[in-house]
Amino acid sequence: MSRPLRLMALWLLLAGSFARSAGAHGMAPALLEIEELAEHRLAVSWKIPMLQPTGATLTPVLPPQCIRDSAVDETSGIDSVTARWVVRCDAQGLVGRTVGVEGLTTGQTDALVRVTLADGHVVQAVLRGSEPRLTIPGRPGRLDVLRSYGALGTEHILTGVDHLLFIGGLLLLVGGGRRLLQTITAFTAGHSVTLSLAALGIAAVPSRLAEVAIAGSVFILAVELARPTRPTPSLLRRLPWAMAGLFGLLHGLGFAGALAEVGLPAGEIPSALCAFNVGIEAGQVAFVGVLLAIGWSLQQVKILRYQRLQRVPVYVMGSLASFWLLERTAALVASGW
Numbered sequence: 001m002s003r004p005l006r007l008m009a010l011w012l013l014l015a016g017s018f019a020r021s022a023g024a025h026g027m028a029p030a031l032l033e034i035e036e037l038a039e040h041r042l043a044v045s046w047k048i049p050m051l052q053p054t055g056a057t058l059t060p061v062l063p064p065q066c067i068r069d070s071a072v073d074e075t076s077g078i079d080s081v082t083a084r085w086v087v088r089c090d091a092q093g094l095v096g097r098t099v100g101v102e103g104l105t106t107g108q109t110d111a112l113v114r115v116t117l118a119d120g121h122v123v124q125a126v127l128r129g130s131e132p133r134l135t136i137p138g139r140p141g142r143l144d145v146l147r148s149y150g151a152l153g154t155e156h157i158l159t160g161v162d163h164l165l166f167i168g169g170l171l172l173l174v175g176g177g178r179r180l181l182q183t184i185t186a187f188t189a190g191h192s193v194t195l196s197l198a199a200l201g202i203a204a205v206p207s208r209l210a211e212v213a214i215a216g217s218v219f220i221l222a223v224e225l226a227r228p229t230r231p232t233p234s235l236l237r238r239l240p241w242a243m244a245g246l247f248g249l250l251h252g253l254g255f256a257g258a259l260a261e262v263g264l265p266a267g268e269i270p271s272a273l274c275a276f277n278v279g280i281e282a283g284q285v286a287f288v289g290v291l292l293a294i295g296w297s298l299q300q301v302k303i304l305r306y307q308r309l310q311r312v313p314v315y316v317m318g319s320l321a322s323f324w325l326l327e328r329t330a331a332l333v334a335s336g337w
Contacts, residue, residue: 029126030111032060032101036118040089042066047082058104058111061133063097065090093118100133110155126152145268146275153279156258157287162214162324163251164287165317169221171291172314174240184288186241190248191255192277198256199264199273207260208332210253215324217247222318226311255280 033045046060070086094117101111104127113134115123125134125148137144157163167187174183197203221243224236236243255276264272 030058030101032099032111032113033116034062034094034099034114035116036094037086040091040093041069042087042089042094043084044087045082045084047080049080059102061098061100061102062087063089063094063099065092065097094136096136098133098135101127102132104129104132112152124148126155142268142271145272149272149275150279150282152258153255153276153281154283155279156255157280157283160254162218162321163254165320166214166218166221166247166251167284167287168291169218169225169317170240170244171288172225173221173237176292179240180288182241183244184284186245187248187251188281188284190245191252191280192248194249194252195255195259195277195280196252196273198253199259199276200269205253206332207253207257208328210250210257212325212328212332213250214254215321215328217250219318219321219325221247222314222321225314226318 030049031045031047033047035043037043042062044060044062048058066087066089068085069088072083072085074081074083076082094115099113099115101113104111111127111132113123113125113127115134115136117123117136123134123136124145127134167184170183170187171180174180194203198205221236224234227234259273259276
């Protein structure tokens with residue numbers, strides 16, 4: 001695929017990112033946590049992001065047999081609001097009952113549900129506009145864990161515009177063929193290592209610091225793409241796989257932050273971690289495939305003719321990365337780490 005066509009493919013991606021907003025990720029999912037307590041009571045925690053789609057009102061749905069038994073304690077964070085309260089249910093418990101979230105919109109809002117049963121088993125699921133309810137099973141099966149965490153990984157990579165921009169930038173840097181395969185493989189290996197270490201608690205990096213570093217990686221790649229061709233290629237162009245592997249370590253920390261939002265189910269940690277990682281890779285491969293298909297299609301119709309337009313996507317990529325870098329640094333300083 002020629003360079004102009006690859007640039008046009010990324011340009012289409014950037015147009016979609018502007019439609020989302022200036023943020024690097026899609027709307028953060030809401031989180032509904034329910035824990036079975038003694039005496040047929042449930043501790044409920046409902047976390048929603050400050051930023052929600054226009055007209056969307058998300059409301060947790062509990063079994064009708066459950067009645068609120070305490071006042072609502074509400075706390076506000078930098079980008080979310082969390083409400084906590086206790087409800088009292090009948091003697092049947094949660095198994096076989098249905099919980100969910102009202103107001104989910106397909107393609108715009110999602111919600112995570114985590115239910116801790118009285119026997120210690122944890123049931124988790126991702127709710128969407130097409131599936132806003134969850135019937136709680138007696139014991140979550142391994143297939144349920146694999147399906148839920150795989151979908152969560154795919155969703156995270158496909159809604160993370162900063163991650164997608166970096167992958168698109170790698171495509172611009174190396175083109176197709178063997179170099180692309182080597183570079184994407186190195187990126188995958190890098191983020192798989194740190195994702196696993198962070199998710200297992202072996203390595204710990206503040207999520208806000210990791211997000212700053214991710215924005216920096218996108219900016220560095222954009223600067224390299226904007227530079228004119230030199231007789232002697234830079235180190236990034238000579239060894240793109242090394243750069244991709246190094247920056248992949250940073251992106252893995254960002255993926256771990258998303259996984260930390262829902263946690264790993266007791267007894268199924270290896271399966272859940274593997275499924276989440278596989279979901280990320282599936283989304284990544286699908287995205288690269290779409291860009292290559294767009295580039296091939298444009299090549300057939302010879303749509304891009306103006307030389308001056310070829311650098312626009314790279315400049316937009318750099319501008320977005322600069323904005324994220326400043327925004328995330330400010331949030332990091334404000335949070336006091």
